[in-house]
Amino acid sequence: MVPTGLARWQAALGASIPFAAHLPEGLVPALLERPVAVPGSHPLDWPGKQALAVHDSAPLCAETPEALLDEAVTSAAAMFVRNNGGIPPEPADPDAWSFTVDGEVQAPLRLTVAELAARFRVVTLQLQLECGGNGRAFHMPAARGNPWRQGAISNGAWTGVRLRDVLLAAGLKDSAAYTGHYGADPHLSGSSQPAISRGMRIAKAMDETTLLAFRLNGEPIPHLHGAPLRLVVPGWPGSLSQKWLTRIWVRDRPHDGPGMGGTSYRIPARPIEPGQAHDGADFVELESMPVRSILSSHAHGARLPAGTRTLDLRGAAWAGDLTVRRMEVSRDFGASWQDMDFAEPANRHAWQRWTGQVDLPADGYYEIWYRATDSEGRTQPLHATNWNPQGYAANPLGRSGLLIG
Structure with missing residues (x-):
């Protein structure tokens, strides 16, 4: 019998969750907890700029969706x-x-x-x-x-x-x-x-x-x-x-x-x-920024064709004054992790691009979790830590929800 919460989530997603058994207790699927659109934001309309998510107009502040950061050198x-x-x-x-x-x-x-x-x-x-x-x-x-x-x-x-x-x-x-x-x-x-x-x-x-x-x-x-x-x-x-x-x-x-x-x-x-x-x-x-990573090959909320069984992933990782020594991805809510390949920085203080591949057993809803580890052994945590009134230095691992089929 499907648990009530899981049935509700699958109905909301319109898809089964193949690795639901590994979903940590208390964690809501990212696509339901974190919708594709940023609440309160609107697309930036500025000559020469892409449609970034505007958080504020006075002063102007606008965020780049991760999928728009798929260039080795940011335009x-x-x-x-x-x-x-x-x-x-x-x-x-x-x-x-x-x-x-x-x-x-x-x-x-x-x-x-x-x-x-x-x-x-x-x-x-x-x-x-x-x-x-x-x-x-x-x-x-x-x-x-x-x-x-x-x-x-x-x-x-x-x-x-x-x-x-x-x-x-x-x-x-x-x-x-x-x-x-x-x-x-x-x-x-x-x-x-x-x-x-x-x-x-x-x-x-x-x-x-x-x-x-x-x-x-x-x-x-x-x-x-x-x-x-x-x-x-x-x-x-x-x-x-x-x-x-x-x-x-x-x-x-x-x-x-x-x-x-x-x-x-x-x-x-x-x-x-x-x-x-x-x-x-x-x-x-706050001086050196904490280790962090992005997934740029697939947008959060993307729907891929039925029958997709392999994902070619890529993104970037960085660690303030340090470098990245490990990049990992999970397709099963953190139950297992795969090492990704990553490049050395083009020069000191450049980010590091990473690539890799994961297999999917069936159609349904998946979350690609991604985390980097810096050169001093610190890894992105599951949840943001060291809360502070202005919200600096939160670096939880990334969770990107994808629908197959």
Whole structure:
């Protein structure tokens, strides 16, 4: 006899569930628990962009469905959008756009984009850019902020100069410990205060993959994505990758701009009770992002032809400052796992593409579960852990529901 709950689920799905016996107690099929459409979102309508899922219009924030991230190098059209303020006017002459480096330096600099490209070595690197709130939708109870699933991630080919080279040209003082970043994006209130101003430890600023970027995938950066000059700080929260960059303030202490302190881009040093109000007094900065993976070959909710017995799977995985050492997939609700093949990153801080194949015994409803393990042995958990009020660093394994027949 079919259990009542299972019968109800199969009726709702319009399909049998071949591996229902392995469905963990209390777990609802992903296609019923997490519909294809993101509640409250609508498709982005923006020149040159794909139909991303808009979470907010003021400021504009839009997520890329995993199936649109099937490129080894993310196109500008498919890149997620995360703003904290308004979008500034486009400059008449992008090459004349200037920014300053000041504070704890021997010789403050004011440089145009043209001067940057002429004076310093220009490099191109594939780099992760990920919102600190990626995965927020999986925290329970719900946390504040945009309900990102797994698609606030990109891996573009960014061209620019190393921030390290510019800081060395300015001459860092011994007191240099932190940076503070400023951009031209206006505050939504119309006030003169920055929409966001975050900073990082000087060691990350001096990392060889931290760039002052002015091109994306061989073209000028689209204005929506921070042209004519932006920071790219890979592997750490994307809020550090200041768009429309105007200033880098080198400081002798942690930066205290909008978006720093309290619970902003900070996580509990020790677990707290989910749902608990907290001022973040003993939180720590979210720096290297946690291990995560996506499935890009098959969209969540896809229906495949009857008789499909083999799935060729592919996706991407990444782990902040670390690398991925294992990628696994399950077709039977985690009862068994298969290792997938995965590539080494194109360069440090690029994501890693993975591929593999699974067999299906019959038509019906399946969930492809996918999880990555980082180079220090941490694996994506079944459920989001370390709940925090703003929902950072949730990295549960992926669950994609598919219908066969």
